Amino acid sequence: MAGQAEVELANRQGRLHPSQRGKVLDGSFWLAAIFAVAGVVTAVVVPATTIDTRFGAGLASSSAAAALGTAIPILLLAVWLAFVCWRRLADLRAGRLVVITGWTRDFGRQRPDPACPIALSTRLSKGMNEHFYLTAGGKEFQLYSKELRARIQAERVNAVYLTPRTKLLINVLPA
Known part of the structure; x- marks a missing residue:
């Protein structure tokens, strides 16, 4: 199992780390x-x-x-x-990644502003469960992983890493 620092280094260099292949071949x-x-x-x-x-x-x-x-x-x-x-x-x-870097705003339960490069939002489901979303590059991603959601820091610059063709969310790191 690769360490988090090794995965982050590969992502910051614009590469997909071998341990992240499961995110593409899900x-x-x-x-x-x-x-x-x-x-x-x-x-x-x-x-x-x-x-x-x-x-x-x-x-x-x-x-x-x-x-x-x-x-x-x-x-x-x-x-x-x-x-x-x-x-x-x-x-x-x-093995390459597309990087979207920008100021991240947390809109809470409000609709995210399309002009914001990276936006976080929360919605309640019918069962009153909270679902977290990340909007970057004009595409919205549901954040299923609580550890990924916890790593995204609002009101600062973050980098969102996506696959180039399919636009799959691979990682989000502070820039």
Whole structure:
């Protein structure tokens, strides 16, 4: 396990630390990858198993059209999911991070000002639980990690580290 100082040094140099790869290849990546593979397999297997030529050419062409009508949307969805996975892998291969540096304001339960480079805000859910959000670079991130939320200091300059293509929040450090 890498030390926090080593991770921060890599981030400050604009690099993704190897211990942070799990943030890029998280559960949503693996779910998209599984569905992409399953979609390709289904798009190939469905037409191959539904075309039955024993009843003549007329029935074979109608079953082929029905099979392709099912397979094409599945294949398009699989291609889109594969593209999403490719973007994450490209971020991982590049290993570079985008840095957004600026004054951080804590707006509490008010709506953040879009002109503020980095903003913190809090919202209550229906169950009256507080959810913390960080807005940087025009994108809003929910802060699930309490340790990350505790590290972000309002009313000072912070640096937000994002992946270049997918804009995933990797780290926030005082600048």
